[in-house]
Amino acid sequence: xxxxxxxxxxxxxxxxxxxxxxxxxxxxxxxxxxxxxxxxxxxxxxxxxxxxxxxxxxxxxxxxxxxxxxxxxxxxxxxxxxxxxxxxxxxxxxxxxxxxxxxxxxxxxxxxxxxxxxxxxxxxxxxxxxxxxxxxxxxxxxxxxxxxxxxxxxxxxxxxxxxxxxxxxxxxxxxxxxxxxxxxxxxxxxxxxxxxxxxxxxxxxxxxxxxxxxxxxxxxxxxxxxxxxxxxxxxxxxxxxxxxxxx
Amino acid sequence: xxxxxxxxxxxxxxxxxxxxxxxxxxxxxxxxxxxxxxxxxxxxxxxxxxxxxxxxxxxxxxxxxxxxxxxxxxxxxxxxxxxxxxxxxxxxxxxxxxxxxxxxxxxxxxxxxxxxxxxxxxxxxxxxxxxxxxxxxxxxxxxxxxxxxxxxxxxxxxxxxxxxxxxxxxxxxxxxxxxxxxxxxxxxxxxxxxxxxxxxxxxxxxxxxxxxxxxxxxxxxxxxxxxxxxxxxxxxxxxxxxxxxxxxxxxxxxxxxxxxxxxxxxxxxxxxxxxxxxxxxxxxxxxxxxxxxxxxxxxxxxxxxxxxxxxxxxxxxxxxxxxxxxxxxxxxxxxxxxxxxxxxxxxxxxxxxxxxxxxxxxxxxxxxxxxxxxxxxxxxxxxxxxxxxxxxxxxxxxxxxxxxxxxxx
Numbered sequence: 001x002x003x004x005x006x007x008x009x010x011x012x013x014x015x016x017x018x019x020x021x022x023x024x025x026x027x028x029x030x031x032x033x034x035x036x037x038x039x040x041x042x043x044x045x046x047x048x049x050x051x052x053x054x055x056x057x058x059x060x061x062x063x064x065x066x067x068x069x070x071x072x073x074x075x076x077x078x079x080x081x082x083x084x085x086x087x088x089x090x091x092x093x094x095x096x097x098x099x100x101x102x103x104x105x106x107x108x109x110x111x112x113x114x115x116x117x118x119x120x121x122x123x124x125x126x127x128x129x130x131x132x133x134x135x136x137x138x139x140x141x142x143x144x145x146x147x148x149x150x151x152x153x154x155x156x157x158x159x160x161x162x163x164x165x166x167x168x169x170x171x172x173x174x175x176x177x178x179x180x181x182x183x184x185x186x187x188x189x190x191x192x193x194x195x196x197x198x199x200x201x202x203x204x205x206x207x208x209x210x211x212x213x214x215x216x217x218x219x220x221x222x223x224x225x226x227x228x229x230x231x232x233x234x235x236x237x238x239x240x241x242x243x244x245x246x247x
Numbered sequence: 248x249x250x251x252x253x254x255x256x257x258x259x260x261x262x263x264x265x266x267x268x269x270x271x272x273x274x275x276x277x278x279x280x281x282x283x284x285x286x287x288x289x290x291x292x293x294x295x296x297x298x299x300x301x302x303x304x305x306x307x308x309x310x311x312x313x314x315x316x317x318x319x320x321x322x323x324x325x326x327x328x329x330x331x332x333x334x335x336x337x338x339x340x341x342x343x344x345x346x347x348x349x350x351x352x353x354x355x356x357x358x359x360x361x362x363x364x365x366x367x368x369x370x371x372x373x374x375x376x377x378x379x380x381x382x383x384x385x386x387x388x389x390x391x392x393x394x395x396x397x398x399x400x401x402x403x404x405x406x407x408x409x410x411x412x413x414x415x416x417x418x419x420x421x422x423x424x425x426x427x428x429x430x431x432x433x434x435x436x437x438x439x440x441x442x443x444x445x446x447x448x449x450x451x452x453x454x455x456x457x458x459x460x461x462x463x464x465x466x467x468x469x470x471x472x473x474x475x476x477x478x479x480x481x482x483x484x485x486x487x488x489x490x491x492x493x494x495x496x497x498x499x500x501x502x503x504x505x506x507x508x509x510x511x512x513x514x515x516x517x518x519x520x521x522x523x524x525x526x527x528x529x530x531x532x533x534x535x536x537x538x539x540x541x542x543x544x545x546x547x548x549x550x551x552x553x554x555x556x557x558x559x560x561x562x563x564x565x566x567x568x569x570x571x572x573x574x575x576x577x578x579x580x581x582x583x584x585x586x587x588x589x590x591x592x593x594x595x596x597x598x599x600x601x602x603x604x605x606x607x608x609x610x611x612x613x614x615x616x617x618x619x620x621x622x623x624x625x626x627x628x629x630x631x632x633x634x635x636x637x638x639x640x641x642x643x644x645x646x647x648x649x650x651x652x653x654x655x656x
Binding site: 097 | 563
């Protein structure tokens, strides 16, 4: 972490995610599948990137690797200056707990569990005291505009509300990076825009966001577009994002 | 994540499937309840048997005179006096394994006080009788060997007789009563002894010196004892030796040929008690086996449900891992769930067992003896079952790949 930290903001953007020649090979029966073939990528603090690509392009594997859910077969991965490529599953869990927040396509909230308790979940594993957990979870729910739904179960919430709870859960551990895997995949277009507006707001508050999507108009809300194909980065370009305005 | 939180998470998960959780624990509940109830009842029964045999006397042997045969009909033991006072003295003085021996002459008679009458058993005996039976006086005194030698007309009463003749809480000492028209002075009242194993009331007896019994109640028969001899061995493990010695002594004294039937018999109460306890032990072993099988089946039930639960909640496990749960957190969560199930089963089983034992004890009029050690062992064993059978499903859960788990439908 030393270099990036000491250089400070004055010396330009600080990298938060650095992967270098990362490959991932799955073995499916006798066939070796090369999901990632030597991908190198640097994401700076405060960036909002969208990863696009067709099914089988390696974008999901890339996200799982960035999310410390999967370990690369070869190559290096530095997250916030810390080498995480060779950590054990337990150590990776701790990295996820400290530095990352996840938002999934299918929300992945625990059923028959209140919104508040769902948001508290990461803090339980981070060892936060129960009073502090409650306070921070309520704060996080208020941030996504659902303070009044704290006691509701996922089944009592709309899809958009469920995804907001999931975003509140991702936020509650104050992560550096939020990884969103098709966060609008299960939502109608109006709700999708609402969710993207929320993600843009978080981005403007300084959180790094990496988003996987297959919808070009969703990708336009990000400031950098990465297109994957056959396990390599095909395109990597920055652009002025469209501001999400709730109609 | 501390143990209290882990337990709360586990309890909540179990409460989501209340019926399933309950049915899963049923095996443990039944197993533990069976152990607790049966041990409590078994201990109660054992205590009752011990108490009953203890109340008959310490290390007691009873020598019963022999049979008569008239016209082909056997009269049964005790129908003819064959034991003599010389036999009694020989048993008392010549045998090393015998502590005390006393005659017990027995007759049913009406006892009349100034206001009441009562038909009871009159026993003629010697002071040693009370020592053999470990039966102290409540107040007053028992008669002495001087009373026996002199044939004095004194009587010692059992508690039931006192109640019938004088009413409760009356001290009858110094009063006079008549047995078969002979006046007797009441000199003592015995402690309450309770019931014999066959339900006979030990306290419904009056005792007079054996010599007085012979002269005033029974008449005649100066040489023979018109009843039985009670013998106390020097210790519990000497009763069999005492039995053998008395048998040899009496056969010799009565000149009975080695192959001939003896004209007396000896009842060894310690042996009888021992046999009953052996029966109890066999029963206990059987129950322990049933309980062990029940707990094993209960454990397999827990493992089965935990495996189902892990599969059902694969996605939940994935979510928990994604938000920072370590494999060890997942392992603990499922292990604690199994442990909660099994300990809850154990505790419910203990409660159910105690209630069952209590009900049965009331119905059977037995004392119930709770064994705290068995209660603790049962709960601990339930916990062990939970850990042993919960470990594999929990390990399986902790080894899930978070990506696979999140994708699981």
